[in-house]
Amino acid sequence: QKEVEQNSGPLSVPEGAIASLNCTYSDRVSQSFFWYRQYSGKSPELIMSIYSNGDKEDGRFTAQLNKASQYVSLLIRDSQPSDSATYLCAVDSSASKIIFGSGTRLSIRP
Amino acid sequence: GAGVSQTPSNKVTEKGKYVELRCDPISGHTALYWYRQSLGQGPEFLIYFQGTGAADDSGLPNDRFFAVRPEGSVSTLKIQRTERGDSAVYLCASSLRATNTGELFFGEGSRLTVL
Numbered sequence: 001q002k003e004v005e006q007n008s009g010p011l012s013v014p015e016g017a018i019a020s021l022n023c024t025y026s027d028r029v030s031q032s033f034f035w036y037r038q039y040s041g042k043s044p045e046l047i048m049s050i051y052s053n054g055d056k057e058d059g060r061f062t063a064q065l066n067k068a069s070q071y072v073s074l075l076i077r078d079s080q081p082s083d084s085a086t087y088l089c090a091v092d093s094s095a096s097k098i099i100f101g102s103g104t105r106l107s108i109r110p
Numbered sequence: 111g112a113g114v115s116q117t118p119s120n121k122v123t124e125k126g127k128y129v130e131l132r133c134d135p136i137s138g139h140t141a142l143y144w145y146r147q148s149l150g151q152g153p154e155f156l157i158y159f160q161g162t163g164a165a166d167d168s169g170l171p172n173d174r175f176f177a178v179r180p181e182g183s184v185s186t187l188k189i190q191r192t193e194r195g196d197s198a199v200y201l202c203a204s205s206l207r208a209t210n211t212g213e214l215f216f217g218e219g220s221r222l223t224v225l
């Protein structure tokens with residue numbers, strides 16, 4: 001079992017709709033969870049971090065964490081073509097190394 | 111510069127050769143990470159440093175890979191006897207601290223091609 005699992009996609013969403021990205025992790029003692037965005041040919045950049053169960057909102061982005069289910073999600077509201085990228089879920093494991101999932105490729109169609 | 115700097119940006123080498131990849135982190139960042147990313151995959155953890163010491167090197171694939179950070183700033187990833195399977199983008203990232211970092215700042219990566 002991979003430590004951090006994501007559906008590779010591609011996920012195609014019409015412009016203006018909500019994009020929903022999901023991630024599961026295996027290490028129960030993980031405390032910190034992140035979503036990174038990576039444009040093609042570029043390096044990852046952090047867009048959201050979440051540490052407690054529940055929702056965390058930042059502009060059009062909402063991160064959701066459920067530690068009991070070992071599940072993290074990212075919602076992108078009012079999706080824009082500029083949101084087309086690969087979204088990487090990352091987990092700060094018990095050993096403090098940050099492990100990334102394989103990423104979900106998101107495509108926003110005009 | 112203000113960001114994480116990696117050199118070289120591109121490296122083409124022949125199978126069996128030795129390669130060094132350098133990372134200069136953001137000034138003041140004590141934690142430094144090395145990842146390897148292949149096409150269509152997420153970054154694969156290799157090693158992280160807290161200060162000068164390797165806090166976790168469990169991701170290094172085998173003993174051909176080694177990394178140092180002698181003064182707690184610049185780090186060098188060293189690959190001996192390169193193999194074609196080592197071809198990937200090697201990403202370096204730094205952070206203010208290793209625990210609950212909140213944010214990794216990535217360099218632009220070093221693309222390694224082993225012929």
